[in-house]
Amino acid sequence: MALVVISLVLGLCVGAFSAPAPDTPKQIDLLMPHVQPKVPDTYLCHGMKLNSSATYITGFIPNANMNIAHHMLLYGCTSPGMKKPVWNCGEMASDSSMFDTAPTCASGAKILYAWAMDAPSLSLPKDVAFAVGGDTDIKYLVLQVHYKNVTTFLPPQNGNDTSGLNLITQKNKLPRRAGVYLMGTGGRIKPKSTVFMETACKFDSNLEIHPFAFRTHTHTLGRVVSGYRIRDGKWTEIGRMNPQKPQMFYNVTTPNLTVKPGDILAARCTMLNDRDTTVNIGATQNDEMCNFYIMYYVDGKTIMDDNYCFTSGPPNWSWENFGQGDLALEDMPDTVSLPPGSSEPLEEGKDDVARDDESLESILDNLQPRELEELYEELAEEGKDNDLNGYYYGGY
Template identity: 50%
Template sequence: MAALSFVRLNLLRSKFFWHFVCFALFIHDQQGFAFAQEQGEIETFDLLMPNVLPKKAETYFCTPIRIDSDTDYYIVGFVPNATMETAHHMLLYGCEEPGSDEEVWNCGEMAVKDPSLRSAEPCKKGSQVIYAWAHDAPSLQLPPGVGFHVGGRSKIQYITLQVHYASVDRFVGGVRDDSGVFLKYTTIRQPKSAGVLLMGTGGRVPANSVEYMETACKINEDKVIYPFAFRTHTHALGRVVSGYKVSRVNRRDEWKLIGKQDPQLPQMFYPVANNLTLSKGDTVAARCTMVSNRNWVTRIGLTSDDEMCNFYIMYWTEGGDVLNTKHCFSMGPPIYNWSRNRLNNIPEDASTL
């Protein structure tokens, strides 16, 4: 099988170098790799921070790789190389164009910035989340025959790794960091294409209160998607995050659980609660239940003292036709909630595990 070919970017110094990592993995009877195993070896590429030195807490760094556009690759698994003591969370973005041509840049919009580095978004064009990690979550293996199509004829020509360093205590004395993700991939075409729908909110949590941060979007594309995993993400105030498929039947909403979890547990991708499909006309809805004992208002933001409300749906479709819609965000409280979006028959246990 051909090696996965990437270019790390460092145009500022006019240095280009191909980074090849080609070695066969020993797969210990793991079902998620059964399809690829039958047809060829799975290989690994290490997408890691290039020994960076974050100097201030709440720093966000990004580093990109360019994928060989002459070969179609299919990512079938992710192995994190990080601990929660070092990285608050990590995201992998698929991009048509990266946010910068430099090897490393600041990529937290309102976060602390390293003045020696330029600032830019993770992607300049065609941004989509393909993987997320936090709280010492374990590896993720996709179901048999499912893969993220990258390089070649796909729209993902670059992958950007973003790492949020909430604390820099471990870097005192000049210790450097190579947190990141090992990508497991194959060149064998996978019959099912993987995608991620990210749901989230803006808004704020009042002092000493319980607040529901909610979002909902209708599927308007003529496609059928099959959710197989979900992930929740909040900071310190989150207690329960839940996501649902909502169908309108005789003016009454019918809710079916996609997934529900305590976001203080490892923030991995968990199997969905029910086997279901989402298609045109269905609504996807998510809620983060926040409990604040603080004497101040907490707003959605990038630092660990702020909050986030995210619900990720990882799904597959037949062939290569994933959703064009990658994100679903609401303004959050006090402006938006499910009832104002005319959703009814809301499950009474949406905020309990």
């Protein structure tokens, strides 16, 4: 009888020590299931259904190589774009693709995390987490990978890919919920020029948010991306970074910042195009992007429903076109287009190289009618307009 009692006690003790505490971190792996994309600039998505009980994400560990993956995005979805293990979720789909095509999310898309250029791991501040699953509207996690180089997946290597994320999670509820607010533009960047791509939105949410991290994203032409909160005409920097650095989430440059209803959020990408052709905002690595991410927390469990601020960008939209309040442009900081570590801010305008005779034809082919007329008038004053006559009177 004594042996039975001892055995029961030992069994209970072993059970007690082997069961993890509710707040013990657990790693969840969300990785591409050995895929073989065959075409550069393929976007692939892989989804994971979440449990009926809530999970709290407190950290992100990327597993990817910037020479293969151009970038990765983690979405929370109410429903995924497709229930299949992998699908093509980009604009570069073709009839020859081995993957069916669908959007990233069919409904309820929210960006939770973004990675590019070998950015390191991210741990959220104390008491802050992304809440997913359970009674939240995020029922699925979807990993999106934009493949830059597919050489290793083609013969003779015939390799496969498991790029993705290790998510650090726990089951215990935390008092502060995390969210991501994304600002960006469309538009195009003229040849041989420095262009400001700008966006701004009035903060109409009834919540007060606390930005704690920011991330910048462009492709190769971005030189500095900066974001601001404007309150009563005063500009306060949220973050400013050279997007050619690792595109991680950095601590905000103004600690203890808040954004309240009625504030204005503004962002600018300063782009330097040294090419002879116009570059458009688009989905491929040869196109461009202009994104400023704000990672924030709220006290309580309710985050914003509207987490996006986008404008059409240049040449159709700039801060001067903002109509939701006073941006107080005369009071903007001198450092808006100043790359960190530099002493001279970049100025918008055409570079002198653009006027070289050798590149004249390619420049003219990318000009709009009014731009061509202004260039003609300017060069005519310098006596250099002869070469333009065929273009100016040729139907532009």
